[in-house]
Amino acid sequence: MxxxxxxxxxxxxxxxxxxxxxxxxxxxxxxxxxxxxxxxxxxxxxxxxxxxxxxxxxxxxxxxDRSGLVYALIDERERQFQSAFLTGPPPLGPGAAATERITAFLHALVDRIVAQQALFVLLEKGGKGNVYGGGPYRVHHIHLATLLAQACPHADAAYLADALLAPVNACLIAFQREERGMTIGEIKSGLAALVAAVTGA
The missing domain is CATH 1.10.10.60 (Homeodomain-like)
Structure with a gap:
């Protein structure tokens, strides 16, 4: 018409x-x-x-503001990351055991942050990094809590999701790498040990 x-x-x-x-x-x-x-x-x-x-x-x-512009710069990679853990191949995507997927997710999140570490540090220092309840954090939290509910049916999955996401932030990762001399492999190994302790795996 x-x-x-x-x-x-x-x-x-x-x-x-x-x-x-x-x-x-x-x-x-x-x-x-x-x-x-x-x-x-x-x-x-x-x-x-x-x-x-x-x-x-x-x-x-x-x-x-500057944080809004930085968010726009990281947005495309975030979409790719979310697609990988929601619909991609296992163990990051569906098809693997919940505990294995939790570890794979945290490891992939480390890589995700390291790839654009300067931008994530800028966001976190600006007070707009992990905006709890909104932005990428909310999607990450829901995904992780869903997997934790499967791996630990009687635990508080929402709290554990927050606890596992807490160490995966750009400022801490930058400190671990630059001040403590830790490698990415060592950081990932520590997260795997944390997942095993939380889930009893």
Missing amino acids: RGHRSLPVVGQPQPERADAARNRQKIIEVAARMIAERGADELSLDEVARVAGVGVGTVYRRFG
């Missing part, structure tokens, strides 16, 4: 205007390049706007 416009679907994000989508992509590309060249601590929204050729107000309206 001529002039027909589709109605919005409840619960679905509204499509971006083409110019807004172009600006968003430009801003993300500029921010990613700046972080690669200078590190996450030097990221300035005012400078990102200038280099991207957009108004400062556009950047702030779109992303809110």
Whole structure:
């Protein structure tokens, strides 16, 4: 029908205007390049706007603050990670025993954080890292609590999920690697021992 416009679907994000989508992509590309060249601590929204050729107000309206922009930079990898543990091959994905999947999940989460460690450290130091009850943490917690309920039917799965996620944060991992000289393998080995102690495996 001529002039027909589709109605919005409840619960679905509204499509971006083409110019807004172009600006968003430009801003993300500029921010990613700046972080690669200078590190996450030097990221300035005012400078990102200038280099991207957009108004400062556009950047702030779109992303809110520096943490919002950093979240956008890690968002694609987070989607890939969630797809892997929800529908990918075992032991990270379905098909393995619950305890084995818990260990695989925590190990994969370590890799996930290390791959973008500077960005995660920036988020955590900004007070917007693991926002309990929202963002990726909520998805990770639900997934882990579901597996823990299978592995430990009589335990408080929600609490144990928080307890197992607590040591898997960028600031602690950075400290363990830089100050204590621990390898990624040693960190993962410690998490595996923690899972075994919690689940009685």
